[in-house]
Amino acid sequence: GDSVTQMEGPVTLSEEAFLTINCTYTATGYPSLFWYVQYPGEGLQLLLKATKADDKGSNKGFEATYRKETTSFHLEKGSVQVSDSAVYFCASGRRALTFGSGTRLQVQP
Amino acid sequence: EAQVTQNPRYLITVTGKKLTVTCSQNMNHEYMSWYRQDPGLGLRQIYYSMNVEVTDKGDVPEGYKVSRKEKRNFPLILESPSPNQTSLYFCASSDSDRLSGANVLTFGAGSRLTVL
Numbered sequence: 001g002d003s004v005t006q007m008e009g010p011v012t013l014s015e016e017a018f019l020t021i022n023c024t025y026t027a028t029g030y031p032s033l034f035w036y037v038q039y040p041g042e043g044l045q046l047l048l049k050a051t052k053a054d055d056k057g058s059n060k061g062f063e064a065t066y067r068k069e070t071t072s073f074h075l076e077k078g079s080v081q082v083s084d085s086a087v088y089f090c091a092s093g094r095r096a097l098t099f100g101s102g103t104r105l106q107v108q109p
Numbered sequence: 110e111a112q113v114t115q116n117p118r119y120l121i122t123v124t125g126k127k128l129t130v131t132c133s134q135n136m137n138h139e140y141m142s143w144y145r146q147d148p149g150l151g152l153r154q155i156y157y158s159m160n161v162e163v164t165d166k167g168d169v170p171e172g173y174k175v176s177r178k179e180k181r182n183f184p185l186i187l188e189s190p191s192p193n194q195t196s197l198y199f200c201a202s203s204d205s206d207r208l209s210g211a212n213v214l215t216f217g218a219g220s221r222l223t224v225l
Contacts, residue, residue: 097154
């Protein structure tokens with residue numbers, strides 16, 4: 001079946017550092033790819049998405065590019081802030097989504 | 110405000126005592142789904158519904174039931190809860206992305222269930 005693998009956390013960074021969270025997927029066909037973010041005590045919110053190969057999703061300074069050749073969708077941000085501290089989930093699919101296990105990001109001032 | 114509302118947000122119960130977690134959405138979404146979130150396992154789908162009166166098992170349906178009598182509501186029923194169902198539960202609904210057909214999920218705030 002489909003699966004999504006994310007790097008394990010927690011990832012701890014200082015403010016203004018560069019962020020990469022790796023995500024790879026296995027799927028039949030050509031899924032859409034997503035990053036969701038979960039802030040403490042809240043449900044998941046869509047951060048960005050890409051629906052076909054070579055698409056780049058972007059939002060709030062975060063970016064991820066759909067790489068079919070490496071089956072990856074790595075999340076990046078050039079300069080993180082304390083307010084970015086959250087759990088980040090990579091997901092793939094179309095009608096039913098498969099989620100990764102989540103990566104906790106802690107940004108220190 | 111467009112939202113998915115779950116109740117209760119927190120519940121402590123005992124083994125075998127039937128409970129229902131309600132989920133309601135006000136966005137006229139056809140697709141609704143239940144997930145459980147456990148440490149190190151991410152989100153796993155329990156059940157989903159493509160439309161009224163249409164429900165299907167997800168990855169971890171054992172011990173759960175659902176119903177979809179109306180478009181806006183999708184309750185999760187635990188007929189005889191057990192301690193291994195202690196978890197954080199999320200309801201989600203979605204509309205399909207017009208271009209790709211992919212679901213973009215809107216999540217509720219979560220229901221933390223403890224079964225003693």
